[in-house]
Every structure is written in C-alpha cells, then in structure tokens.
Amino acid sequence: MTKTFRFLKHYPVLSTTIVVGLVGLLLWALSFPDATRYLFTAYAIIIVVWQAVDMVKEMLAGKFGLDILAVVAIIATLLVGEYVASWIIILMITGGEALEDFAARRAKRDLSALLDNAPTRAHLLVGEDIREIAASEVAIGDVLLVRPSELVPVDGELLSDAGAFDQSSLTGESIPVEKVAGDEVFSGTLNGQRAVKIHHGHEPVPADR
Numbered sequence: 314m315t316k317t318f319r320f321l322k323h324y325p326v327l328s329t330t331i332v333v334g335l336v337g338l339l340l341w342a343l344s345f346p347d348a349t350r351y352l353f354t355a356y357a358i359i360i361v362v363w364q365a366v367d368m369v370k371e372m373l374a375g376k377f378g379l380d381i382l383a384v385v386a387i388i389a390t391l392l393v394g395e396y397v398a399s400w401i402i403i404l405m406i407t408g409g410e411a412l413e414d415f416a417a418r419r420a421k422r423d424l425s426a427l428l429d430n431a432p433t434r435a436h437l438l439v440g441e442d443i444r445e446i447a448a449s450e451v452a453i454g455d456v457l458l459v460r461p462s463e464l465v466p467v468d469g470e471l472l473s474d475a476g477a478f479d480q481s482s483l484t485g486e487s488i489p490v491e492k493v494a495g496d497e498v499f500s501g502t503l504n505g506q507r508a509v510k511i512h513h514g515h516e517p518v519p520a521d522r
Contacts, residue, residue, distance in 0.1 A: 324411040330356075337400070345350050352411050353396040360403050431501060435466035438510065448500075453514035459504045469511035471496050477505035 390399040448466040477489040
C-alpha cells in the first residue's frame, strides 16, 4: 500500500484523475448525476487544453505522437455527451504515461546499480603465481582465480569441479546457481563460499586453420 501511495504521489496528474473519478462516482451514488457530468466535463476540458499545448509544441518540433489521437478522442466523447468515456480515456492516457515513465526510471536505476557493482579487478593465474590486474586487462585465454564472495570479473568457463554463483543481479534469481566444470559463468555474478578458477573465452584460432 505504501508503494502505491508513493507511486501516485510521484504522478500527480494520474492521482488527480483517480480522485476526480472517485468524487464523480460518489456524486452519482448520492443522486447528483448533473454534478458528475459537470465535474468530468470540466476536468476533460482542462486535460484537453494541457494535452493540446504539448501536442502543438511537439508538432512544431517535428514530432507527431499519440497526443493527437488522445485530444481528438476526448473532444469527440465530450461532443456526444459521453463524459464518463472521456474520463476513462484520460485515465488510460495518464496511467499509460505514468507506467511508461516508471518503467524507464526503474530500468535506468537497475542499469546504474549493475554498472556500480561491476568488478574492476581480477586475479590472474600465471603458473603458481597470482597477479592482480584490472578487469579490463583480462585477455582471451587467461585463467583467473575468483575468491569466495568475490564478483566474477569477466564471462568465462568454470574450470573448477563445481561452484555456486549468485546471479540475482542479472536474472533476479534469489537462490545461488550450482555450476560444474565446463559451465559458463557471467561477469558481475557473486561467487559462493569456495575459490574457483575460470577460463576467459577461447584460445585464438590460428589464421591458417
């Protein structure tokens, strides 16, 4: 419920549309149909003017969207006296715009979180030695050591017998995924409680083959 109120608070036009609908329904239930008609009609006219201004601005900028259809639909319902239909159209428009904006904001937030959590260092195995390098310096064919509770720095193939990886940042899975040697592991996933070795990509194929 708190999330719903927070969502509606962020989108005042949608919130106002819902409130107008509830008030209109209440007036209708109290046997004041004319008051409902005046309320819905006045609100529809306000929305038409608001949408028309945005529509003109976009047209002057060479953009043509669904605003034209929305304005025409609202005006048409008002002309034939279907004020309830005009309110429904307004609810669809404002609700659609709110959901579109919400989805865009959430996608941007998730992408930012993913980039913020991107690993920057890797442990390169060279014989028996371990060298710490930048993740961007990992080359095809490198063998890396991923320690417990570390992020996998690059995509690769699991060399160790088994391992468990938290892929929730990529797939949303809440349970760590068990993998065995030969399985693919993904950059940004969280290693489990045992150190594992991974092989980044494949060895380059000679040009004469």
